[in-house]
Amino acid sequence: MSQVFSKSPKHCAKQQGLTIEKSYKKLFFACSAVFTSVLAFIFLIWVILHPSKPQFSLKEADIYQLNLSGPHLLNSSIQLTLLSKNPNKRVGIYYDELQAYASYKGQQITVDTSLPPFYQGHEESNLLTASLEGTGLPVAPSFGYEVGRDQTTGRIILNLKVNGKLRWKVGTWVSGKYRFNVNCISVMAFGPNNIPTAPLSSYQGTQCSTAV
The missing domain is CATH 1.20.5 (Single alpha-helices involved in coiled-coils or other helix-helix interfaces)
Structure with a gap:
């Protein structure tokens, strides 16, 4: 079986x-x-x-107002012009969420001012302008003393800053967002006999530092 x-x-x-x-x-x-x-x-x-990080340079900065309205309250008005350049031959850059402001000896002396987002093609340059202002901004008790001391030396030094996010573009591919920070140093001379005469202007075309 x-x-x-x-x-x-x-x-x-x-x-x-x-x-x-x-x-x-x-x-x-x-x-x-x-x-x-x-x-x-x-x-x-x-x-x-x-891709190389973008390059920024200060073309012009004008102080129209920088005075205390109270013991520790500041009114400010500054006009800023920057040149932005994309040094890359094959990579475009999208700039998003741009904010500009001015600071003096580590104190922010204007409110954040938004700049419109834009795209920058290969090796392109763009002029960026912003009106930076502040009304009744609280500052340190030493602010008036520091400005008076700079007036004695005949010049005032400001930091003009831009913060934002950028995206790299290669062909049709676009990267995620990267935060970047721009810091420009502006040296402005007072008028004759070190008397402030508006506007105080800087035209030296300072190269700015950029961190991505």
């Missing part, structure tokens, strides 16, 4: 489970390989192109 061998339902279920598990593993490794290839491709493009 011949013997008939048959697999139990339990044995079949175990084999089917192994098959499904192998399929999931294959799918996982395939997705991982595709994802790794995409990351490697993006990284390779990034290394080859190696």
Whole structure:
């Protein structure tokens, strides 16, 4: 008599489970390989192109008002003009969420002023202008003394700053957002006999520092 061998339902279920598990593993490794290839491709493009950070320079700054309205309250009005340049030959730059303000000896002396977002193509330059103002801004008790001392030396030094976020554009690919900070130093001379005469102006075209 011949013997008939048959697999139990339990044995079949175990084999089917192994098959499904192998399929999931294959799918996982395939997705991982595709994802790794995409990351490697993006990284390779990034290394080859190696985008340089944007360059900013101060073209003009004018102080129309900088006076105390109370013991520690400041009114200020400053007109700012910056030149922004994209030094990259193959990478464009989107500028987002731009904010400009002025500071003096570590104290912010104007409120944050928003600048419109814009796109800068390869090796393009753009002029940025902003009116920086402050009304009744609280300042340190030493503010009046510091300005008086600068008046004695015949010049006042301000920091003009721009903060924001940028995105790199390579072909149709656009990166995520990167925060950047621009700091420009403006040296302005007082009038004859060191008497403040509005506006105090700076035209020296100072190169600004940029951190990304």
